[in-house]
Amino acid sequence: MSDLGDISGGSEDEVLVAEYALGLLTPAEHETLGHRLRNEPALRADLGFWRARLARLDGEFAEVAAPAGVLPALEQRLFARHTATRTGFWNSLALWRGLSAAAALVAIIAIGMNIAAPRPDPDAFAAQVVAALSAQGSNVSVVALYNASTGKLRLTTLSGAAVPDKDYELWAIEGSSAPKSMGVITVSGSNDMTLTPEELQGFGAGTTLAISLEPKGGSPTGQPTGPVVAAGKATLI
Numbered sequence: 001m002s003d004l005g006d007i008s009g010g011s012e013d014e015v016l017v018a019e020y021a022l023g024l025l026t027p028a029e030h031e032t033l034g035h036r037l038r039n040e041p042a043l044r045a046d047l048g049f050w051r052a053r054l055a056r057l058d059g060e061f062a063e064v065a066a067p068a069g070v071l072p073a074l075e076q077r078l079f080a081r082h083t084a085t086r087t088g089f090w091n092s093l094a095l096w097r098g099l100s101a102a103a104a105l106v107a108i109i110a111i112g113m114n115i116a117a118p119r120p121d122p123d124a125f126a127a128q129v130v131a132a133l134s135a136q137g138s139n140v141s142v143v144a145l146y147n148a149s150t151g152k153l154r155l156t157t158l159s160g161a162a163v164p165d166k167d168y169e170l171w172a173i174e175g176s177s178a179p180k181s182m183g184v185i186t187v188s189g190s191n192d193m194t195l196t197p198e199e200l201q202g203f204g205a206g207t208t209l210a211i212s213l214e215p216k217g218g219s220p221t222g223q224p225t226g227p228v229v230a231a232g233k234a235t236l237i
Contacts, residue, residue: 170209
């Protein structure tokens, strides 16, 4: 397996194996990767590594089944406000449910990029907030790192490709407020941006970041017009 500190530039297989270990793949993806794992020793070694690392997260807790009413109550509390205050494709329970899976990916990124214990590198991007952006049915997966001291935001693409005659646009959402455009971005390599004073207002842990697919040059209305291809909630490191 390649150096975990370089997972942001690693292969798609490394990300898939990590998602497999966390149980984030669809049944079809799980079955396909399971077949490959039986035939590819390198992938099995990667899976063993992730299981060993992730096992530390719950080693001190016994497994207890939650009462039957807990999940519906949580979904009502977490997602009802969003679906009640937005229209169009933003008024989608599936979209906001998907943020839970995206948040789980933060565990992969935090371990893989050594965010919790960064290396002594003078060129390292010192981040205090992280968000993992993804969505069901989309191949776009992006990690966002935010340095509150400098107001800089770095987006690193894990997977995704450009779409002819289209642009990806980044949005920030504070609570029930309307999405705020952060500008057009690419999904190749990384994007470094310094947030404006307007963008900085309220930005930080709890902010939802989303990427939509828009006409060339970005949304013509100042609000998202295309499908959400990735989304995730910012979390303190």
